[in-house]
Amino acid sequence: MSTVTSSRAIKVTINGTTYEREVEARKLLIHFIRDDLDLTGSHIGCDTGNCGACSVIVDGSLVKSCMMLAVQADGGNVETVEGLAEGEELSKLQQAFKDNHALQCGYCTPGMLMSATALLRSNPHPSEDEIKKGLQGNICRCTGYWNIFEAVKAASE
């Protein structure tokens, strides 16, 4: 048990806004994003790094933000689901999820969108197999993924 915790001042840019906060060294990045900054779009679905609901992009790399401490993101540039739309206009991928009924409860959706965003940045025209590999780290319990594959395919066209 740890009763002694150390705090540290960190500076993180999220979706273009820079936040300076004092955080406990042990605080997970996802809890920092959700609890401290109230950016509740990114979700938590497991304790073990399996589900991907908390996926965000940190300095260009796809990261499960429950597998990273907030202090590790110090000085970093984080992108979350809240940054995908341009004002009122949904991103192509968001629109494709909507058009293809690629979401039901919407709980996995933010993480799924971030994984798909990272995939399409590195591979703008993925094959079906590559789409599946790109989303392998994200669990969806509603859709069976089929419509998600279609949405990513549609967004890549």
Next chain:
Amino acid sequence: MTPASSTTTAPETTEVEAPAEEWKGQNVPRKEDRRLVQGQGVFVDDVKRHGMGFIHFVRSPYAHAHITSIDVSKAEELPGVYGTLTGEEVAALTDPFFQISSVPGANLKDYALAVGKVRYVGEAIVAVVAETRERARDASELVEIEYEPLDAITDARRAQDDSVPTIHEDAGGNLMWHGTYEWGDLDAAFAEADKIVTIDELHFHRFNSTPLECDGALVEYNRGVGQWTIHTNNQFPGFAAIMMGPAMRTGLDKLRFVTQDIGGGFGNKITSHPQLVACCLLARKLGRPVQWTEWRTDFHMSMSHGNERWFHETEVAVKSDGTLLGFRTKALDDAGAWLRYEPLGGVIWAQVTPGMYKWRNIRVDFTQVATNKAPVSPNRGYSRMQHLWFTERVIDIVAHELDLDPVEVRKLNYVKTEDMPYETPNGCVYDSGDYSRMLDIGLDLIDYRNVAQRRSEAEARGKLLGVGIGSTLDSGTNNFGQSRMINPELQFSGNNEVATVKLDIFGEIVVTLGTTPQGQGHETTAAQVVADILKCSVDDVHVRAGHDSYWNSHAGFSGTYASQFAVTGLSAVKGATDLLAGEIKKLAGAVFGGVPAEALELADGGVRIKDNPEAFLPFMACGAIINANNAGLPEDLDVTLNCRYVYRPPFQVPDIERKFGNLTLTYATQIHVAVIEIDPETGAYEIVDYAAVDDCGNRINPQIVEGQVMGATAHALGAATHEHFAYDEDGNLLTPNFYDYHVPHAMDMPPLKTGATESPSPFTPLGTKGMGEGGGAGIHAVCAAVQDALRGHGDAIVTDSCNPYHRVWELLEQPREAGGRVTVVDR
């Protein structure tokens, strides 16, 4: 009736067409999606309040133990800790939860926290509240609990042995509930049979749907009025309320349930009432809002496992041609440690007693026992899935033993479309459907004609190909009167749901529902129904997100569970909107100076005189007149433009003595066909082709329906191949998180083809049928496909619903030991 038909190969993008005549039947884009794709949904863990404390539950590491002491003093002394709650306090402040069961289950004393004893690994003993999640966990480690461990019982088959420990002394043993169901004339059926097929044991395994969002609540206590506001993702607030009110010694007006977006439910979020009581007590005790978000591991260890069921000594009376005459079996249900919704599983299966078949003589001896495992509660396909798996297994085992074609045996015995509505031996009424036609569609989708050729092609590659069928019913809209078969003292029957539809001051059409959707798109489908009646656009209809029992828009059975929204929810919406349309015409008639309603029509977002379309009153004017400009209206004008309708399905109380009656209003149908290829070296297999054919009557939004079909298919495939809440002999859960409990991932998904027929229900206002649970058709299909692939390769009989690769390997290597014991006696 002649069902309309359409067969599509999914997934495909469907163009959203402007409605020719109706919004119903169109793939209207979901209203929910815009907020959800932007991360703007409000899920329970997103709800925050100033000064709130975070709850962490201290849970039992033992499956069965006396609690000899609890010391929370060190935890309470830790800076940042707001307080604790123990079982002792709970027992003083609350009464045990009402038990659904008759004796002996009725004698259980179930509280929000363990009192005196723990009965499964993961049972909550103490709740700790602190200023952060992390601090609450720190403090929970300072709670000192002494135990006196007891032997655990984890195998339901041994639960009633003399040598095993008693889990609930109050019940005098581990038997929780027993009932015998018998219909028809078993003796005559077995006398008439040419063959009697006997199956020693079948086992339906323990798993659940593991919604991605775990349970949770944010609870505030208003001490001035003594009311709790419970922001939660509980999916059946009506049930939670009747459990919590009496236990907390409070009226239901003091329990306000609020939901908005819920991250999946699948039945697993019905029985969170013990945790909600703990939250309520803490909010009052500490004088601050408290927040509880369940950890994934906690969910797996303690929440709503699906019913594990054994079928013993099954005997099937059958003619040589495969005609099924009757069956008898002994069902043994493993309830786990508490009866949180149980033993309703002991009757719910009876909604689908003969499966899809014309069996007229049936006996089921049903026993439910307690074990030292997590409590079971509803899980997608609740209790019917177990029974339908049984009927499908029986069909395929009979076909295997009599060397008959499983397709032909099914078609021979299916309830026929011309016999519908069809009364089953126990008085349920199958409303409509064409099962043989659906099977043909499914077989065509996987190119069944060429299966022999594909089998030899696979064999040339060293693979064993198998085809399996799963035919199921998704019975929807419960008659809660069936609970009296469990306990004649219960005073439940029928069902209901509520909707309100109003015109607000500026003409806004506002819809409120009693339901708690978890992704089923209620906001969208409700708007489609409203827009058709009010002759406006779906964009003009504002459907409030979620449930709030503070509004007058709920009834005793409100919630989202058990495949019923398209019947109960949408019928309530239709009822309320019809009332509103009538009131709008009444108002317009008065405004136009006494024009009768028959001379008026709704069109273009307003009401007009049919013969004089120039005389037009937009909804905005209607809303403004009634709400804010009503002087001078006729005194007898009985119009509020705020209409509430309670839909009540046409049910009778079942005959409890005969266990006879209509238990559900509608029967959606699913027929799935799986084609698998097994690697005989390893037992690993791949689903190489898959078809899911669905019939849920009129589809309000086909795309949403298909989404449900896909989701149910994925759940079934996960359960059939990997998902299992396995326990060791000491009662430790071996799969307490997503590392060990493998749910389907993207790369696990096989190609999927979907088809649909539409057989409108004659019993519902919109011709719809509840759907979404899917009856576990994929489990049945995969089991059948494995057995088919093993034909001529050991001929093992598949007797377990979960067939991971190692089990298939065992079936190949040791077909007699690993497979089931089946005998056929000629008469």
